[in-house]
Amino acid sequence: MRASSSFLGAANPSRPSYRTAQAAKRLSQPPLQRSFASSRPFEIKKYTEDHEWIELPDSGNTGTIGVSKYAADALGDVVYVELPTVGLEVGAGDTIGAVESVKSASDIMTPVSGVVTEANSLLEEKPATINKSPEDQGWIARIQIENTEELESLMSEEEYQKFTDEVKADDEAGH
């Protein structure tokens, strides 16, 4: 999720040095999550630095994408969600929709390549579901994933928790 329009967005340039350092740190560490390319006996949930989550069931390769609770809290009251069209072919990093709150418009990007198989039409009627249940009923789209290896570079739940903690700590230090 990236702010495409927001006065806060304008006030907040990315911090490439910080982000690069984070990425390097992750690469230099053995992955906490075991590889699941060949078999996936467990349900897998991964997070991006842009605050999307993607969940994969233990069988099949249709992933569910949404925005994290951390992001939903930061966005504030969501008033509009732009959903992707079913059948849309997407590449990892492509914008598949947008979430709008009073303060900003944020793009939602898919962390994996594939085809959109379903969009959560509940959000058209009740966009605030994203605030109430961001990582469950507030899911945004389902995607049939081309290559599940694309998930490996993403953060596990623990890693993402750590990532947002550091963002928060850094933020407070900034004051």
Next chain:
Amino acid sequence: MSAKRPFSTFASLGGRASLARANCSILRSRFPVACVSRGTTFNFVENSLWRSGLQQPLLGPLVRYHASKAEGGEGLSRTPLHDLHLAHGAKMVPFGGYEMPVQYNDLSLAESHNWTREKASLFDVSHMVQQRIGGTGAEAFLSKITPASLATLSPHQSTLSALLHPGTGGIVDDTIITRLGPETSSPWSSIDSDSFYVVTNAGCREKDRDFFMKALSEWNQEHADQVTHYVLHRQGLIALQGPLAAEILAERLEEPGVHKLDDILFGQSRFLRLRLASGQLSSPILASRGGYTGEDGFEISITPAETPSIVETLLESAGKDRLRLAGLGARDSLRLEAGMCLYGHDLDDSTTPVEAGLSWIVGQDRRSHGGFNGDEVILKQIVPKSKGGSGVSRRRVGLIVDGAPAREGAKIVDQEGKEIGQVTSGCPSPTLKANIAMGYIKDGYHKAGTKVQVVVRGKPRAAGITKMPFIPSKYWKGGASPA
């Protein structure tokens, strides 16, 4: 009274490209280099410069530039309320060269917005530039650089106006001008026979300073009636806004009484002394009825030293059920609903008051003889082409957009998809639960009710031209009690 625009600094930072990787935007507050580079460390001194003898003219050898504790990290300045903001859970962002609260952790943006419409909110707007322009030539000087009718402006009466570029009539900045009276009490006493209190935008600080310096030096060389210009460094400015604002303020008057402020109408101001929580009386504060939200309320100028204690007194005295702090976020959606412009977005150097839908700031007595910067262009524009004038080719309008909220930069197109304008501000309206926006549109499409489309994320969305303000203003104009 509507000249307070917080977001000008970001004008140059708009657009999707510059925001790439700025998702953290919503999630973190950062201080961008772009704001720091504005060189916003204007000189700050702890004393109010309205005190006789301590006045520092904007021009001349007395101007000193020095760092002080009023300066925060990365070259950003701090208002006298900085510590109070942090103690109240503010999220601070860089704005107009200052660290400013955008939101507090007790309310979401929409909640804070609604709170202001239903109860009362207190905004710190001390980042804005407060100045006094005085001397025997003050009225004539201001009448040269603005289109305001100052000859008919009584003491303690304010008017919205605009500083204008010579020749083009483009808007340098928008401003509120108040004629002061023969004040005698410190720190408001003046050595000048006539003087004006002028508030301009923080984001235009350097540009306005250059504009004033040039205009003043030219004026003072050519005229015997001289003009002085002082900036009130570090002077606090707060906005108390909402239906409960007047009763909250009236309760802290030297002689409290619910109706004690009823005779200060919208656009008028008065010096007041407030009873502080400590029991002491404050020094006189200048309270001007008006604001930037469309609600009844006051903008109050206070000495740096007394700003925190007055704010704490008001918060404590009103209690959390009536008064909350509010930040720039709510201020932006409130002013947009009220149809008010934000300089750097809805107004800029290339826009004239007529294009901006602000012809009414050109005083009636200024229309026949002109005599202000850009008068030739502006007076012709006021008269439509059909009546022998030049009219304008674009106008500022209000829009209501279906579906997705339209933000700054979104293209306005006609039913065939041909571009006819651009959105300059937009957000979902917490009051109307609709997507409101303002923008500039080709002349001819500007009438209320005209159907157009606005392109958001590549898709045209149905939109209609709407009269502004989007919600009725609630200014206090006398009559029944405002509360």
